[in-house]
Amino acid sequence: MTEQILLEVQEVSRSFGKFQALSNVSLKIQPGQLCALIGPNGAGKTTFYNVVSGRYRPTSGRVFFEGRDITRAPAHRLVGMGLLRSFQITNIFPALTVLENVLVPLVVHHGSSFSCLGAIEKRRNLAEEAEQILSRVGLTGQSHRVVSTLAYGDKRLIEIAIVLARRPRLVLLDEPTAGMNPEETDRMIRLIKDLSERSDTTFFITEHDMKVVFSVAEKIFVLNQGGLLAEGSPEEIRANPHVKRAYLGGSLDAAGL
Numbered sequence: 679m680t681e682q683i684l685l686e687v688q689e690v691s692r693s694f695g696k697f698q699a700l701s702n703v704s705l706k707i708q709p710g711q712l713c714a715l716i717g718p719n720g721a722g723k724t725t726f727y728n729v730v731s732g733r734y735r736p737t738s739g740r741v742f743f744e745g746r747d748i749t750r751a752p753a754h755r756l757v758g759m760g761l762l763r764s765f766q767i768t769n770i771f772p773a774l775t776v777l778e779n780v781l782v783p784l785v786v787h788h789g790s791s792f793s794c795l796g797a798i799e800k801r802r803n804l805a806e807e808a809e810q811i812l813s814r815v816g817l818t819g820q821s822h823r824v825v826s827t828l829a830y831g832d833k834r835l836i837e838i839a840i841v842l843a844r845r846p847r848l849v850l851l852d853e854p855t856a857g858m859n860p861e862e863t864d865r866m867i868r869l870i871k872d873l874s875e876r877s878d879t880t881f882f883i884t885e886h887d888m889k890v891v892f893s894v895a896e897k898i899f900v901l902n903q904g905g906l907l908a909e910g911s912p913e914e915i916r917a918n919p920h921v922k923r924a925y926l927g928g929s930l931d932a933a934g935l
């Protein structure tokens with residue numbers, strides 16, 4: 679049986695002036711595989727996501743999504759193809775309600791024009807779809823609240839709902855639990871795991887909390903100084919001497935992993 683590949687990155691490098699932020703990174707992700715990208719601060723994780731999601735062009739190398747070369751594709755085209763990066767809270771409209779925030783990407787996704795016949799029905803269907811998405815992320819009952827009044831953790835859940843409204847195939851989440859308290863972190867991680875198991879969306883996350891990474895990821899990639907240091911199952915990564923060395927005194931030891 680041939681191996682199914684959702685994302686394939688081939689020898690990607692990215693420089694900023696003379697500084698090489700990514701060097702010859704190659705990796706493959708299979709559909710449905712919950713993957714994590716880890717590495718010390720400045721290792722190149724966000725740069726990698728920026729390259730894969732079309733925000734930065736690689737200096738060299740190629741990126742394939744569902745077999746198609748997307749190396750030079752701009753971010754908006756990739757969104758249309760189902761490859762999304764988390765938009766961070768800045769993409770949320772704080773003055774709108776929770777429901778309205780999810781309706782915006784749904785309208786864009788369906789390309790709806792409300793000026794034609796059947797507009798009311800269409801609008802009702804979209805609102806139902808938005809409610810369903812909100813219930814999937816655990817925001818049932820919050821639809822009519824204005825976003826600016828919500829707790830930080832709930833705002834991050836709206837971010838996930840907005841991403842889901844585009845029916846993505848692959849979602850890159852850069853530190854989805856950053857700034858969260860332990861309960862919010864738990865809830866976010868359970869959500870990502872649940873969505874990964876129950877939907878057609880594949881998640882690729884970066885995360886600094888090693889306990890979180892080792893408990894959810896099926897496959898882990900380790901970046902260090904722009905290069906891919908290791909890849910494998912959590913057990914393989916935990917036992918890898920190069921990884922231990924890169925993290926010496928850092929989060930791997932601190933987390934007792």
Ligand SMILES: Nc1ncnc2c1ncn2[C@@H]1O[C@H](COP(=O)(O)OP(=O)(O)OP(=O)(O)O)[C@@H](O)[C@H]1O
Pocket residue numbers: 694699717718719720721722723724725726
């Ligand atoms: N636009 C840019 N211009 C110049 N240098 C950059 C740019 N973006 C990233 N870098 C540099 O590339 C290196 C990798 O940065 P990146 O943000 O990708 O690391 P990271 O692994 O995401 O780190 P963190 O864990 O702190 O988020 C850093 O040294 C950073 O200063």
Ligand SMILES: [Mg+2]
Pocket residue numbers: 723724725852
């Ligand atoms: Mg980063």
